[in-house]
Amino acid sequence: MKKIEAIVRPHAVDDIREALLEAGFHGMTIMEVKGVGRQKGHTEVYRGAEYQVDFLPKIKIEIVVPDERVEEAVSIIIKCAKSGKVGDGKIFILPADDAIRVRTEETGDDVL
Amino acid sequence: MKIDTGDTTWMLVSTALVMLMTPGLALFYGGMVRQKNVLGTIMQSFVALGVVTVQWVLIGYSLSFGPDIKGVIGSLQWAGLNGVGLTPNPDYAATIPHQAFMMFQMMFAIITPALISGAFAERFKFSTYLVFVLLWSTFVYAPLAHWVWGVGGWLRSLGALDFAGGLVVHISSGVSALAAAIIIGKRKGHGHEHMPPHNLTMTLLGATLLWFGWFGFNGGSALASGALATSAFLMTHIAAAAATLSWLVIEWKHRGKPTLLGAASGAVAGLVAITPASGFVGPLAALAIGVGAGAVCYFGVNIKNFFGYDDSLDAVGVHGVGGTFGALATGLFASKAINAAGADGVFYGNPSLFFIQLLSVAVAIVYAFCVTWIILKVLDWTMGLRVQQEEEVQGLDLSQHGESGYIF
Numbered sequence: 149m150k151k152i153e154a155i156v157r158p159h160a161v162d163d164i165r166e167a168l169l170e171a172g173f174h175g176m177t178i179m180e181v182k183g184v185g186r187q188k189g190h191t192e193v194y195r196g197a198e199y200q201v202d203f204l205p206k207i208k209i210e211i212v213v214p215d216e217r218v219e220e221a222v223s224i225i226i227k228c229a230k231s232g233k234v235g236d237g238k239i240f241i242l243p244a245d246d247a248i249r250v251r252t253e254e255t256g257d258d259v260l
Numbered sequence: 261m262k263i264d265t266g267d268t269t270w271m272l273v274s275t276a277l278v279m280l281m282t283p284g285l286a287l288f289y290g291g292m293v294r295q296k297n298v299l300g301t302i303m304q305s306f307v308a309l310g311v312v313t314v315q316w317v318l319i320g321y322s323l324s325f326g327p328d329i330k331g332v333i334g335s336l337q338w339a340g341l342n343g344v345g346l347t348p349n350p351d352y353a354a355t356i357p358h359q360a361f362m363m364f365q366m367m368f369a370i371i372t373p374a375l376i377s378g379a380f381a382e383r384f385k386f387s388t389y390l391v392f393v394l395l396w397s398t399f400v401y402a403p404l405a406h407w408v409w410g411v412g413g414w415l416r417s418l419g420a421l422d423f424a425g426g427l428v429v430h431i432s433s434g435v436s437a438l439a440a441a442i443i444i445g446k447r448k449g450h451g452h453e454h455m456p457p458h459n460l461t462m463t464l465l466g467a468t469l470l471w472f473g474w475f476g477f478n479g480g481s482a483l484a485s486g487a488l489a490t491s492a493f494l495m496t497h498i499a500a501a502a503a504t505l506s507w508l509v510i511e512w513k514h515r516g517k518p519t520l521l522g523a524a525s526g527a528v529a530g531l532v533a534i535t536p537a538s539g540f541v542g543p544l545a546a547l548a549i550g551v552g553a554g555a556v557c558y559f560g561v562n563i564k565n566f567f568g569y570d571d572s573l574d575a576v577g578v579h580g581v582g583g584t585f586g587a588l589a590t591g592l593f594a595s596k597a598i599n600a601a602g603a604d605g606v607f608y609g610n611p612s613l614f615f616i617q618l619l620s621v622a623v624a625i626v627y628a629f630c631v632t633w634i635i636l637k638v639l640d641w642t643m644g645l646r647v648q649q650e651e652e653v654q655g656l657d658l659s660q661h662g663e664s665g666y667i668f
Contacts, residue, residue, distance in 0.1 A: 192456060193515050194292075195525060195574060196562045199454050 149257060150218045151244040154209045155183060156229040156237040161207045163228040168211065171224055174260065176211040187235030206237060212244050214257045261348045264355035267484040271353075271360045274480025277473045278367035282309055282374055284469025288524070289378050291463030292573050294455060297382045298665035300656025304377040304389055311393045312370040317341055320369055321362050323402035325352065328412025333403055351411045353483040364480055365405075372401055372429045376632075378573030379437035380444045380645075382455075383652050386660040388643040395635045400436060400628050404428050408620070420620035421594055421602055421613070423492065424481035426536025426587040427624045434580020435625050436632035437571060443636045444645050446570035448652050460520055467524035471500055474531045478538040488599060492538040495546035496531065499538075502550025503530025503557075510558050522558075525578065529557035532582035537590040540602040545593035549586065556585045584621055591617030 156164065161178060168176060182203035189202040213221045222239055230236055247259040286305035293301045312320065319339050326334030338344050341362065349358040373393045377384070405428050407415040415427075422428060447455065457463060479493035507526025512518040533553030534546055541549070560581030561574040571577060591614035594605035604610040639645055646652075651659035658664065 193517070193519065194456055194521055196515075196565065197455075199456055201454075 160229040270485035274476035277476025281473035288466025291459040292457040295458040296655025305374040308374040324405035331414035375433035378575035379441040381572040423539035430583025432628040437575035498546040499534035499550035500530040503554035506554030533586035540594035
């Protein structure tokens with residue numbers, strides 16, 4: 149069982165959700181985040197006062213999948229999020245020990 | 261004396277229009293501060309409706325327009341609106357109830373101290389602010405209003421022209437704003453923390469309400485309905501439009517992008533500058549004043565960076581600079597062909613008007629700066645001007661008022 153954390157451009161998130169659900173993944177969590185990376189920020193000017201805005205808005209998607217489906221999920225995310233320009237985001241894959249469904253207290257891959 | 265219903269109607273409508281400018285200013289300023297200070301900033305404008313109305317009824321109107329004492333101040337004979345009734349006072353406006361004139365002037369007295377609050381936004385203690393507004397209205401606004409507009413006032417007798425308050429409203433508030441910004445000091449984190457406006461849509465709505473209300477501010481200053489009110493109304497609109505464009509174009513050239521905040525600022529700058537001139541100049545002069553105002557105030561808001569004071573929302577750069585420009589421009593462009601009760605300016609063969617305007621501007625600047633300085637120093641020693649550091653970090657909304665502007 150692996151947790152995938154994908155940080156992507158905000159506009160890509162609907163495509164990713166649709167493609168993942170269509171492929172049979174049952175759920176995910178997203179959050180609005182800000183980050184700084186190789187994609188530089190921009191400058192804003194208000195009545196002559198200049199601000200360098202480094203942190204840009206991104207969406208972070210978290211999804212936990214069975215080991216054998218990690219590659220599939222990652223390729224779906226990449227397919228939807230990739231524009232080829234700096235700022236497309238990053239994907240991290242982390243081990244997940246277990247998963248528990250609160251309603252029934254089931255555990256393991258069946259929960260995902 | 262017969263009351264003219266048309267004149268009275270227009271003056272009541274104008275009074276309501278000018279009243280709307282104060283909440284308009286609240287939104288204009290409120291959008292420019294950080295989210296944690298939005299209510300505190302809006303409150304500083306809105307509460308002036310309360311404080312100044314009471315002050316005006318009790319003593320303010322009498323000190324400003326009451327029976328003259330040696331050209332310097334009105335007597336307290338009209339305190340509590342004693343004798344200010346429904347029959348016209350021909351010294352000021354012969355065709356409308358005296359109370360209509362009083363009430364119209366009240367709205368000017370309300371918005372003027374609120375304009376100053378832009379200079380010390382995001383750090384002024386609310387309790388001290390209330391006392392400041394009271395003292396400022398009494399010791400700065402009332403004498404200046406009397407000198408320029410009161411029967412027997414010495415600047416009025418000298419022939420200085422100020423149709424709707426370039427001196428009394430804009431120079432006085434702008435210069436007081438400078439004194440305030442210097443005395444209270446910079447916001448915590450100024451210069452290295454980001455302090456961008458939190459809601460420019462709110463600012464634009466505020467600027468629009470100011471523009472709308474300004475038709476009453478200037479058009480109503482004719483004190484009657486008819487030709488002069490129409491002319492002042494039109495000049496107001498022309499100058500605002502021209503200044504919107506000129507600020508935008510200069511900013512575009514200078515900074516690379518035309519901003520909405522720039523358009524809103526330009527509009528207000530044009531409105532400020534046309535205020536003293538609106539009843540004395542024609543359309544092309546209004547156009548020139550508007551174009552000039554956008555340019556002059558664009559540079560006006562940048563001088564603070566050079567001198568290093570934190571005029572947070574540019575009360576000095578827009579009202580001080582724009583008001584001064586407008587008062588001097590009146591000395592250039594005024595024409596008796598527009599308003600026979602006015603005077604000719606430099607371009608109509610009367611250079612002396614320009615010097616009278618220059619003198620009146622200098623007097624207003626020196627008087628407003630010095631007296632505001634004294635009031636603020638006294639308040640600083642007694643009540644303290646500034647919120648505690650932790651309160652400033654927390655924001656005025658929570659620390660001064662115990663509420664938040666936005667709960668999502």
